[in-house]
Amino acid sequence: MIFSPLFKSSTHSVPSPDGQLVATLLLSKIIVRSVQSLRTVHEVTPPTASELAGPILAFTWSPSSSKILIATASHIYVLGVVDPRFRAVIRVPGPSADRPSFVRFGPDDGTIYAFSSLGIKLSIFNLATTKVVEINNPKFYQPVSASRCLSFRPGSSHLAVLTRTAGRDVISLHAPPAWDAQRSWYPDTVDCQGLVWSSDGRWLIVWESASQGHKLLFYTPDGHLFRTWTGPNATVPELDLKHAELGAGVKRCQLSPDARRVAVCDHTRFIYILEVPAALETMRFHHPTTAVIPKDTLQIWQEQLNMPQSPSARVVHAFGRVTQPISPPGPSSNSITISEPSLGGSSCTFDASSTLLASRIEDSPTALWIWDLSAMELRAVLIFSSDIASFRWHPSIPELLSITCQGRDHHGVVFVWDPLSNGPRPMDCASFFPDEKVAPKWQTVWVNSDTPPATVYVGDSNQYLLASLAESGDPHPHWKDVQLSPSYGNTLSIDNVLQSNEDWNGSLTDMEDDTQSGPDDTFSFKKL
Numbered sequence: 001m002i003f004s005p006l007f008k009s010s011t012h013s014v015p016s017p018d019g020q021l022v023a024t025l026l027l028s029k030i031i032v033r034s035v036q037s038l039r040t041v042h043e044v045t046p047p048t049a050s051e052l053a054g055p056i057l058a059f060t061w062s063p064s065s066s067k068i069l070i071a072t073a074s075h076i077y078v079l080g081v082v083d084p085r086f087r088a089v090i091r092v093p094g095p096s097a098d099r100p101s102f103v104r105f106g107p108d109d110g111t112i113y114a115f116s117s118l119g120i121k122l123s124i125f126n127l128a129t130t131k132v133v134e135i136n137n138p139k140f141y142q143p144v145s146a147s148r149c150l151s152f153r154p155g156s157s158h159l160a161v162l163t164r165t166a167g168r169d170v171i172s173l174h175a176p177p178a179w180d181a182q183r184s185w186y187p188d189t190v191d192c193q194g195l196v197w198s199s200d201g202r203w204l205i206v207w208e209s210a211s212q213g214h215k216l217l218f219y220t221p222d223g224h225l226f227r228t229w230t231g232p233n234a235t236v237p238e239l240d241l242k243h244a245e246l247g248a249g250v251k252r253c254q255l256s257p258d259a260r261r262v263a264v265c266d267h268t269r270f271i272y273i274l275e276v277p278a279a280l281e282t283m284r285f286h287h288p289t290t291a292v293i294p295k296d297t298l299q300i301w302q303e304q305l306n307m308p309q310s311p312s313a314r315v316v317h318a319f320g321r322v323t324q325p326i327s328p329p330g331p332s333s334n335s336i337t338i339s340e341p342s343l344g345g346s347s348c349t350f351d352a353s354s355t356l357l358a359s360r361i362e363d364s365p366t367a368l369w370i371w372d373l374s375a376m377e378l379r380a381v382l383i384f385s386s387d388i389a390s391f392r393w394h395p396s397i398p399e400l401l402s403i404t405c406q407g408r409d410h411h412g413v414v415f416v417w418d419p420l421s422n423g424p425r426p427m428d429c430a431s432f433f434p435d436e437k438v439a440p441k442w443q444t445v446w447v448n449s450d451t452p453p454a455t456v457y458v459g460d461s462n463q464y465l466l467a468s469l470a471e472s473g474d475p476h477p478h479w480k481d482v483q484l485s486p487s488y489g490n491t492l493s494i495d496n497v498l499q500s501n502e503d504w505n506g507s508l509t510d511m512e513d514d515t516q517s518g519p520d521d522t523f524s525f526k527k528l
Contacts, residue, residue: 001425002468003432004038004479007031009464011441012059015457019448022457022464023068023081025059030068032081035447035455035466038479044079046070057100062109069112073099076112078127090125093132102146107157111176113150115141122150122161124179133179135172139164139192148194153221154201158182162195162206171195171206173223183223189215193250198259203277205262207250214249214266218277227279229264232272252347256354261373263348263357271348271359273373285371285378287361291325292381300326301423302383305409314436315409319423322383328364329383349391353398356419360388368403370417382417382424386410396450404444412438414456416469427467429458 012025021041024031027049032042046052047070058071062078067086070077080086092100094116101117112125119141124133139162140149150161159174169192172184191209198205201221208215214231231249248267255262255276264272273283294300299321306316348359356379357371365387370380386407394400403415403424412430417423430438439460447455453470468479 001427002470002479003429004466004468006432006463006465007033007038009459009462011461012056013459013464014060015445015447016061016065017063017448018065019455021065021081022447022466023059023061024464025056025070030079038466042081042084044068044081044084046079047075047077051075058103060104062105063107064109067105067109069103069105071100071103071114076100076103076114076125078112088127093123094120101141102143106159107152107176115146115149117141124159126177126179129177131178133174135161135163135174137163137165139169140194148196151195151197151204153197153204154199156201156221158221160195160197160204162192171204171219171223185223187217188225188228189217196255198255198276199257200259202259205253205255205276207253210249210251210267212249214264216250216253216262216264216274216279218279226277229274229279229281232270232281232284254348254350256350257352258354260354261350263350265346265348265359269361271357271371273357283373283376285357285359285369287359287364287369288328291327292378293325294322297375298378298380299423300381300383302326303385303424305385314428314431317410317413317415317426317428319426321423326383329366330363331365331387347391349393351393351399351401352396356393356399358391358393358401360391366405370401370419379419380417382415384415390444392446394446394454395448397452397454400454402444402446402456411440412442412458414444414458414467416454416456427456427458429456429465429467432465433460433463 008026009024010026013022015022020035022033022035025046030044030046031040032044034041052072054073056070056072058069060069066082068079068081074092076090076092078088092114098116098118098120100114102115104113105111106113110127114123115138119138122135122138138149140146150159152159157176159179161172161174163170163172169187169189170184171187173182174180175182187206189208190212193207193209195204195206204219206217206219216229217225218227220226250264251267252265253262260276262274262276264274269287271285272281274280275282292300301319302322304318304320306318308315346360346362348357350357355374357373359369359371366384368382368388368391369378372379384405386405389404389406391401391403399418401417412428412433414427414429415424416427430436439462442460444456444458447457447466449455453468456467458465458467
């Protein structure tokens with residue numbers, strides 16, 4: 001493994017979708033750094049600190065990795081990275097109390113959507129035509145759930161939106177670029193919990209609330225119901241009988257990248273694998289309650305902490321292969337004690353090849369289960385000493401998984417696993433930070449890349465680094481010869497400045513394009 005030097009960061013630092021760049025919002029500039037060379041390749045001038053006073057609601061890349069979006073309570077800024085002359089400002093319509101709660105780019109660089117914090121409307125802005133389309137009463141609008149309320153169809157970019165009017169769920173389809181409503185209908189749901197297009201754009205999948213029992217609806221692109229899945233046909237084990245009798249249904253569902261399968265988690269210890277679009281259950285994986293027996297095709301790895309003898313030294317993380325039957329572990333000492341742990345799949349996700357599925361259940365939060373869909377069996381169990389905080393497959397490289405855990409001993413430690421490794425490999429990135437510590441709210445994400453070696457972004461509100469899975473003798477990446485740019489280490493973070501100037505109450509200066517004779521009030525543009 002090869003680690004880059006540390007670079008100045010903030011709470012708004014994110015890799016680009018194409019995996020080539022990392023953008024960091026600082027006080028006086030946006031530093032855009034190359035992942036390959038680690039050099040600063042662009043410096044973008046952001047709005048002034050007074051204009052960005054108050055919380056920054058979004059800092060994100062455009063789909064093409066050529067623009068950056070910054071959203072505040074009253075304005076949305078779009079800044080060109082490749083072309084620094086491009087600059088757009090959107091004045092968010094509506095009362096100040098109804099600020100945006102969730103702002104993102106749409107399917108292209110010219111489309112931006114924003115949910116209002118009171119759930120009054122979903123606004124879709126077109127940067128090319130300076131027009132805005134408003135869709136009233138989106139069902140979900142908070143940051144944690146807004147993404148379940150809309151989905152852009154791959155290929156054609158048709159928009160499916162879930163709204164709720166007069167106590168009934170409504171699904172509508174909108175065609176770009178004007179986003180006119182093509183069709184709307186009432187789905188056969190009482191309390192719909194989300195919708196999503198399949199990756200091939202052939203099916204729109206809708207799921208019902210768990211309180212209403214098992215139900216998944218499969219629609220064609222023109223909105224006609226094709227299939228309905230109403231739950232497993234066979235009986236369930238006695239341990240899960242009480243949940244089946246109560247009718248607890250779909251808790252979460254996850255589509256595979258190849259659009260052939262959907263994994264459904266409910267309030268039992270099962271994961272149901274359905275074929276798309278037949279809506280037929282072809283596999284059923286069960287998280288065992290009894291001892292798991294290791295074998296040639298099932299590897300079980302358990303974390304072992306080697307406590308340091310010196311108080312200043314860091315804990316050493318290692319994994320040993322379990323050779324004897326072992327029972328699934330319960331919550332770790334870091335967990336909040338509850339009288340009766342809830343059951344069911346906490347989360348599950350497919351790898352890039354759609355052949356492996358990783359899952360975590362709530363009553364065993366320290367274990368990660370890896371299922372092989374081609375062999376229809378459990379492939380590996382990874383047992384950690386602390387509750388699992390997150391796990392992510394690499395977006396492009398198959399069968400490559402990263403895991404992070406809760407607890408002080410796991411701050412800044414990323415575990416990487418693949419089927420051919422001897423257990424998860426710990427990457428102690430915190431040892432490269434000052435005083436060998438990272439802030440509690442640190443983050444890690446994969447840097448997108450189609451070919452190995454994979455790279456991981458690890459950072460907190462002050463600094464970040466990149467960690468490559470390349471071996472020391474590999475020619476890539478050439479990070480050892482990099483000389484740090486002047487931007488490193490001497491640029492003040494915008495977060496620190498805003499915190500030290502809490503009474504700063506600046507006003508935004510409108511940026512209008514003189515060539516526009518009668519622009520929409522919502523938009524203003526300026527070419528620098």
